[in-house]
Amino acid sequence: MAICQAQGGFTEPGVAPYISPVFANRNGQIQAVDNRRLARIAKLAGAPGSPLAGTDSRVRIGDSVQAGEPLFHVHARSPGELEYALEYASAHPDIFQIGV
Numbered sequence: 001m002a003i004c005q006a007q008g009g010f011t012e013p014g015v016a017p018y019i020s021p022v023f024a025n026r027n028g029q030i031q032a033v034d035n036r037r038l039a040r041i042a043k044l045a046g047a048p049g050s051p052l053a054g055t056d057s058r059v060r061i062g063d064s065v066q067a068g069e070p071l072f073h074v075h076a077r078s079p080g081e082l083e084y085a086l087e088y089a090s091a092h093p094d095i096f097q098i099g100v
Contacts, residue, residue, distance in 0.1 A: 022086070032061065054074075056075070
């Protein structure tokens with residue numbers, strides 16, 4: 001909180017008008033996350049230009065997941081940006097590496 005105060009105070013982020021989950025494609029345990037590709041998705045969604053755009057992860061390394069479970073959500077300010085981000089995520093299904 002001291003860092004927030006030094007930077008002008010803490011504020012809760014708003015909610016993006018367009019949000020979509022990205023799901024696990026199989027059962028297993030999260031072994032690694034490709035942060036560069038995850039950051040690329042956030043940029044395609046409009047970050048950092050839009051303070052509402054980006055990604056939020058629902059799982060951590062070591063967590064067990066089931067196929068169809070949300071791994072992360074993409075937040076965007078427009079439907080086009082959301083679509084770009086989701087297309088990239090779909091083309092790179094190994095962003096969250098799931099092992100047995």
